[in-house]
Structures are given as structure tokens and as C-alpha cells.
Amino acid sequence: MNFEFSESFALQMDAQDPLASFRSRFHFPKVDGKEAVYFCGNSLGLQPKSVKDHLEKELNNWADLAVDGHFHGEDAWYHVRKKSKPALAEIVGAHEHEVVAMNNLSVNLHLLMVSFYRPTKERYKIIVEAGAFPSDQYMLETQIKFHGLDPADTLVELAPRAGEHTLRTEDILAEIRKQGDKLAMVNMAGLQYYSGQLFDIKAIAAAAHSVGALAGFDLAHAAGNALLKLHDWDVDFATWCSYKYLNSGPGNISGIFVHERYAERSDLPRFAGWWGHDEGERFRMEKGFVPMFGADGWQLSNTDVLGLAAHQASLDIFQESGIENLRAKSEKLTAYLEFIIREISGESGVLEIITPNNPAERGCQLSLLIHRGGKSVFDEWYHQGVVGDWRNPNVIRLAPTPLYNSFLDVFRFAKILEQSLKKFA
Incomplete structure (x- = not known):
């Protein structure tokens, strides 16, 4: 698939996503009063709104x-x-x-x-x-x-x-x-x-x-x-x-x-x-x-x-939703995140994706090895609204989860990544 680094492309992908409606069935946390880009389902999944009724x-x-x-x-x-x-x-x-x-x-x-x-x-x-x-x-x-x-x-x-x-x-x-x-x-x-x-x-x-x-x-x-x-x-x-x-x-x-x-x-x-x-x-x-x-x-x-x-x-x-449908979306969503990271980071040398690029050898998580900036990179992303996961000594894990994450989430992260690389490059 040919990806594009643009908001219009992300919105188009979300409009074509048969699972997009499931996003509205989860509660999203906020960072500084704004809805977070939540890429931390690998540590704790979001709460389904139906939990309260159950x-x-x-x-x-x-x-x-x-x-x-x-x-x-x-x-x-x-x-x-x-x-x-x-x-x-x-x-x-x-x-x-x-x-x-x-x-x-x-x-x-x-x-x-x-x-x-x-x-x-x-x-x-x-x-x-x-x-x-x-x-x-x-x-x-x-x-x-x-x-x-x-x-x-x-x-x-x-x-x-x-x-x-x-x-x-x-x-x-x-x-x-x-x-x-x-x-x-x-x-x-x-x-x-x-x-x-x-x-x-x-x-x-x-x-x-x-x-x-x-x-x-x-x-x-x-x-x-x-x-x-x-x-x-x-x-x-x-x-x-x-x-x-x-x-x-x-x-x-x-x-x-x-x-x-x-x-x-x-x-x-x-x-x-x-x-x-x-x-x-x-x-x-x-x-x-x-x-x-x-x-x-x-x-x-x-x-x-x-x-x-x-x-x-x-x-x-x-x-x-169906686990096979979720997996199909996951492969696209994770590939889009990978594309965005490579497109923006380029030859900056700040980060490196250490997760396999073969979809058959990974789930929805991408692990980023941080070569410069250390945990300051992670903290910067968090202050800008990205909830990921830091693992010592120098890895940030991001997990775009297909049940509730969107392509627009990935684009929002991309803009934050773009700004942070100017600071740590």
C-alpha cells in the first residue's frame, strides 16, 4: 500500500476502516486536558464503556x-x-x-x-x-x-x-x-x-x-x-x-x-x-x-x-469485531506508523525501529531504540499528548491498537515526532 504523510490521507483511511466505529466504545485518557494519543495498549488496554453496565x-x-x-x-x-x-x-x-x-x-x-x-x-x-x-x-x-x-x-x-x-x-x-x-x-x-x-x-x-x-x-x-x-x-x-x-x-x-x-x-x-x-x-x-x-x-x-x-x-x-478483522487492520495501522517514523526520522540518527518489519513477525507494537536524548524524548512526547511506554535502558514502545486507535492518531503522533526531532537531532 502507498502511504502518504498527510492529514487528508489519514482521514481517508479512517473513513474506509470497517472497524472505525469501535473507537467510540472506549474511554480515552487526557493529557493536560486534551485527549491523548494512546499507544500503550501493550501495557494497559483502554476501558470499554460497557464495563460499567457489566x-x-x-x-x-x-x-x-x-x-x-x-x-x-x-x-x-x-x-x-x-x-x-x-x-x-x-x-x-x-x-x-x-x-x-x-x-x-x-x-x-x-x-x-x-x-x-x-x-x-x-x-x-x-x-x-x-x-x-x-x-x-x-x-x-x-x-x-x-x-x-x-x-x-x-x-x-x-x-x-x-x-x-x-x-x-x-x-x-x-x-x-x-x-x-x-x-x-x-x-x-x-x-x-x-x-x-x-x-x-x-x-x-x-x-x-x-x-x-x-x-x-x-x-x-x-x-x-x-x-x-x-x-x-x-x-x-x-x-x-x-x-x-x-x-x-x-x-x-x-x-x-x-x-x-x-x-x-x-x-x-x-x-x-x-x-x-x-x-x-x-x-x-x-x-x-x-x-x-x-x-x-x-x-x-x-x-x-x-x-x-x-x-x-x-x-x-x-x-x-472478529480477531481476523482486527489483525488485518493492525497490519495496516502498524505499517502506517512505521512509514511515518521512517519518513520523518530519516537520517537523523535519533531513533531506530528494532521490531521486525515483516508483519508476520510482529504484532501492533513498534519498539524504538533511542540513540540521542534518552528518556527526555519520551517525556517530550508525553507532554505533547502521546502515551507510550518507556523501557530501560533506552526503548520507547508504541502500540497502535486496532480496536480503538485510528490512522489520525498516527498522524497526530507524526506531527509531534516531527517537532521533537528538531529538538533532539
Whole structure:
């Protein structure tokens, strides 16, 4: 597509955008009294206006029904988790019995590792990308120590080649083959939070299985952003948060995927809870844990009803808009942002895009390496109304999110970028 650096072009693109109307269904923050150019959905998605109605409905149920709300009224709480399953299955490419909304991401990472990381004297290594998000780093470190192993010996951290910012798929697959019989698991992000690189999950899972290892993924930055086919790609397990691209509120409920081949594996070790027990027999209150079929068998506690209500407000929008439609817009919107940045920055040397330029290797996030000006560049943009995300030591992340960002947002940012480069060039 031939892009133009003009307001009229941005307005024309928005006029042709079949998803443009969804923007009006979100609340936008303000900076100095003016609506922000919000490019921070990779950290916290905007609030859908419908969240208030969803929460009020459950608050009214609580007020009117109290404990009877568990079994009476629309969306009785005992089964309310089921309502989110169709949307979650569509978003991550799974069967409904392979997904469930529960807990928070770090909790789910630990619970899934209990079941799927079963190191032996011979097979114990874990491959992860270097510089993984702390949720993954700390989880892996402590899980490894829990098994009496040394993280320095157990973790294989893959870094980009010298002079490069992202991992080559060929290098990931080569390392999997190299570790071979020593490899217990590949446990990587689906989309690397710092660089914005989207990994080839299908190829990584296939390579892991070819040497007898398992493949699990943290999809915090991929769910609701990239097209995922977890079932078809034969991923063993995955988890994600809902407060980034899934727009469900700060710290809100997570979700998990467990491939259906484990649906009836009651022999798998797990840290069990009452809500993961066979719901047909749950209220017998007897000893002897019998896991529910599929991902539901990894639940611990009863559902966070208010959190799930806020989550559902966003999931309804995802089902209405369609993840494939969102991805199609995302590719155009992100490409326009890339075009604008390259067009304006030129040979200034102030910034460098380190996210892959191949749309198949990224989501809607572009990570900008700042060579001059440091955090002052980020602060300048913020004072001009751009809400992005600063990551030490010198990267600004911008995420034009297709559900609520527009081409005009990108143009507004472009004018701010143009002015700031005069200051820092």
C-alpha cells in the first residue's frame, strides 16, 4: 500500500476502516486536558464503556440475590466462567474445553509448570529468550530451584546475534536440536515484550516435540494482538493476561490453554483446588481430587465474578469485531506508523525501529531504540499528548491498537515526532 504523510490521507483511511466505529466504545485518557494519543495498549488496554453496565449487573445480582446468585439469575456464578470460553477459544485458536479464565498470569505460570515441568537427571534443560519479562524470569528461576536444580545450569537463554535486536527462528530451532535429549521444555514468550518480535510458535513447538520436549508460551503480549492457532500448532500449554490487548482492567483475570491431549490426564501432578474438582460431585465435599475435563481441571478457587464481568465486556467486543478483522487492520495501522517514523526520522540518527518489519513477525507494537536524548524524548512526547511506554535502558514502545486507535492518531503522533526531532537531532 502507498502511504502518504498527510492529514487528508489519514482521514481517508479512517473513513474506509470497517472497524472505525469501535473507537467510540472506549474511554480515552487526557493529557493536560486534551485527549491523548494512546499507544500503550501493550501495557494497559483502554476501558470499554460497557464495563460499567457489566459490573452494575453483577453488583445488582449480589444485592438482590446474595448467595443465591451462585445458582439463580442470568449467568449464575457457579457456571459463569463458561460465558467467556467462546471468545477466548477464538482469540487463541483453541477448543472451548482447552481454555478457561482464572487467576493471574504469574499464578498460572507456576501452576502449569507444576504439571508440565518434570525434570529428570538426563532431561531438565529449559530454553527461554534472553531478557524475558520478569514474570517469566522469576517464575523459571524459582521453579528450577524448587526441583533442586541450578538455574545457571538449567536455563538456556537465547540472545540475538551480535549487532542484531531480534532472534532468528533458525537459531531458536538449532538450539532446540542442540539441546536434544537434555531439553525438557521450551518456555518462551509468544511475543517478546521489549523488541516486539512475534515468534514462530508453530515451528518452535514442532521442534521441541521432535526432540521429546514440551512447548509452553507466555502470551501476555500476543493474546488479542496476533493471530494464534494454539490447538493446530500443537502447543502443550499457554497462559496470558487480560489487561493489555484484551482491555479487561488493571491486574484483571488471566486465562490458560491446555491442549486437549491432556484433557483427561488425571495422572498429571498439579496443585489442585476445589473449583478444579469434578463439578458434578463438588458439593459432596469429599476427599479425593477428581479433575474436571480439560483446562477447567487446573482451576483452584471459585470465579472472580466482578473481574470476569469486566473481562466479558471486552470479550463481547472482540467477538463482534472478529480477531481476523482486527489483525488485518493492525497490519495496516502498524505499517502506517512505521512509514511515518521512517519518513520523518530519516537520517537523523535519533531513533531506530528494532521490531521486525515483516508483519508476520510482529504484532501492533513498534519498539524504538533511542540513540540521542534518552528518556527526555519520551517525556517530550508525553507532554505533547502521546502515551507510550518507556523501557530501560533506552526503548520507547508504541502500540497502535486496532480496536480503538485510528490512522489520525498516527498522524497526530507524526506531527509531534516531527517537532521533537528538531529538538533532539
